Amino acid sequence: MNAPADPKKLIKGATGDWEVVVGMEIHAQVTSKSKLFSGASTEFGGEPNDHVSLVDAAMPGMLPVINEECVAQAVRTGLGLKAEINLRSVFDRKNYFYPDLPQGYQISQYKSPIVGEGEVLVDMIDGTQIRVGVERLHLEQDAGKSLHDQHPTMSFVDLNRSGVALMEIVSKPDIRSADEAKAYVTKLRTILRYLGTCDGDMEKGSLRADVNVSVRKPGDPLGTRCEIKNVNSIRFIGQAVEAEARRQIGILEDGGVIKQETRLFDPGKGETRSMRSKEEAHDYRYFPDPDLLPLEFDQAYVDALAAHLPELPDAKKARFIAEYGLSPYDAGVLVAERDQADYFESVAKGRDGKAAANWVINELFGRLNKEGLDIGASPVSAAQLGAVVDLIGEGTISGKIAKDLFEIVWTEGGDPRALVESRGMKQVTDTGAIEKAVDEVIAANPDKVQQAIAKPTMLGWFVGQVMKQTGGKANPQSVNDLLKAKLGI
């Protein structure tokens, strides 16, 4: 655990540099139609207590029955994290009283989780890659929700979420900065979304993080950690790590000690505050749930799930680089979402990969971002964008005209090739017409001609003038060649 600290990641304090150490517990809601141990729907929304079975309400004599799809999803996720799959795992009861916990215990996995050690490779923006170890993944029930704003003196309880399956994914304390923490969650979310095991929707609470933060002087043993509960956006995760690390450094530099405790992040104030101390921590009295037999399956079951896993982001990125000649950065951008990668591949199929990536990333993603749209809502289809790339590639339109064409397809739709025809956007390759324009520009600007002969980079000005004269339709290469010839440069 004492790998040399990377100086770039250190935080400057009054007494020198500090290293922040972060480990995370991610609660990811399993994508499944029904809950972990009951047949009730997991649909988001609905009136309070619409999706509650007798089991979820913990009526007397009710028994949990494991939802096989949730088990398969956990195994798929384990495979996606290159983790060890445990063929035998055990469900335990975590006992505590809370109004939104109807059974008085949460069914979870304590000593024997379904998935053991794995890893997540995280690409940082500076091109470096870090490896974050996964300690374990286990299945557990979500709790319901207490509503405190419905009645002057009472609280209400909504059990729609009660019993929904969660995967708790516990990382090793391998994260060394707020940026790494954000990048880790982003990457994990991407993997889960590729696998289809969690929709990763943080606004709906499908993905929440408990962030464990400690600080130390580089080379020192791990410091005392504080756990920041239930951080529900990637941005807040970064802010919470920063704020908590600063707080701890402040205490330590003032000669204080860090108390192990559970804290909450207040995004409004940008600070964490104490929720409960270690002494106040519950004694959960874990023991194996006697209502459920140990969960057992064989390697063939795992192999069958493995055989149907989709291509995951790391593999896809490597393939994009090898197959389409993309830069690692572009490939990384494209694979961040499976839909984006699929879109790119449709555009790139049978075309120049780099040109396709360029158009998808710069034009399409840029425009989608500006409009706040998902790739699924793109008004320009992959076939349409592919046609635009084709038209450039075959020299029918120039890159500049292509941007205009993209704009027309975005707002009005239509077949790009037909649009180019009907609106006369075709590039002029007729040398006669271009030559005429070139001659006119040279004739009209004798002073500039002199300047250009002295300073050949002035050629660009002439190109611009000719393009202007031809409405942008002249083939830029032909313009260049003719100008060079005529000006003798």
Add this chain to the structure above:
Amino acid sequence: MTDPTKLTLAEARDALANKSLSAVELTGAFVSAVEKARDLNAYVLETPDKALAMAKASDDRIAKGAAGPLEGIPLGIKDLYATEGVRTTAGSNILRNFVPAYESTVTSQLWRDGAVMLGKLNNDEFAMGSSNESSAFGPAVSPWRRPGSNAQLVPGGSSGGSSAAVAADLCLGATATDTGGSIRQPAAFTGTVGIKPTYGRCSRWGIVAFASSLDQAGPIAKTVRDTAILLRSMAGHDAKDTTSADIAVPDYEAAVGRSIKGMKIGIPKEYRVDGMSSEIEALWMQGIEWLREAGAEIVEVSLPHTKYALPAYYIVAPAEASSNLARYDGVRYGLRVPGKDIAEMYENTRAAGFGKEVRRRIMIGTYVLSAGYYDAYYVRAQQIRTLIKRDFETVYAAGVDAILTPATPSPAFGVGEMGAADPVEMYLNDVFTVTVNMAGLPGLALPAGLSSDGLPLGLQLIGRPFDEETLFSVGEVIEKAAGRFTAPDRWWA
């Protein structure tokens, strides 16, 4: 027919089938017997209208030739079984007004087969007790009395309402549950027959949980044959209980009367506990003799970890109970006693809703699961449980077909006589029965004689996993030799 309530279940079934008796007549007789027997406090809820409506429907099915195997048979249901639209309390104030919107799997199978529900039977609160005295409805009383005495005797527990009702002819059979002896001890105390089937034989779905890894449903009835008939309807796999076994249910009744010639019956030496009364010892010897006469081979066997069973049981069962009973928190259903905040509401509700014995076991269970104590208590108790299971496996692997033991260390005691000062005195009632729950095996208790003061004494047969049939075969041999033991005149009516 003078009094159809005196019939056995099998006799009543035959009378209904040959139409010498109608289901409505039969049910009517029981409804009025139940009304007259309120002093026994066996029923905590009578459902006469429902019973007669069900009986009428049975008569219609009998007329159409569409009778089920239990058509028109009036039964009492332990109040631990959820019955749809019919109050289900588990004998606790915390569920005093609880009316489930669902029917337990076991009772729904009984109704599927044509049985009629007379009402809900008393039991120790959450099935925690050996005398029915911990019930929020007060104790059920045994129809048995010591000759020349008016002292009230307990019918055993926790299924005391079930055993009292069967012994007093207030139903032809009753459902019961057994976590540490709660079917077998009440049967032994009342001269009735009770079987705790193999763990997983009956679904636990819809039965209020006490200790999930030990709880099993089973019947109490007047004869071995009657329990065999009832168990066939109660047993079976249920997808809603993943601990229930997907194993076909045999025709148990067919095993009644089967020869036991050549069977090997084990006699465990460790069951000769210190201070065992001579009459229990004599009863056991008598049982051995009957089986030998019927052609069984008697072998001494050893179950060396028996002495650890009771202490281990009183760790495992309260541990599970402390968690199982956490749901009774006043939030969603059942009793709620308000408080200034949620914690105080919990405290007030649970203090008012649970009786003393239940509170005691919740505290024991919470303690043994606590950080720092878990390994010393719960883990060790589970290790002992494994050893107990292995003891039995070793014996059965050596070819033993069933094991014969006493059912209880004593005959029934008086209401209020036991356990007031020292709860362990009460817990010792389970000394012969808890091993069977710890090992998940089937156990049958049946009457084999009377004590010196004229009260029933029972023997217990322990079988191989899912081999209830052998218990019925062997049990019937003892029953035939010992005869039936019926309660004295109806002093309560």
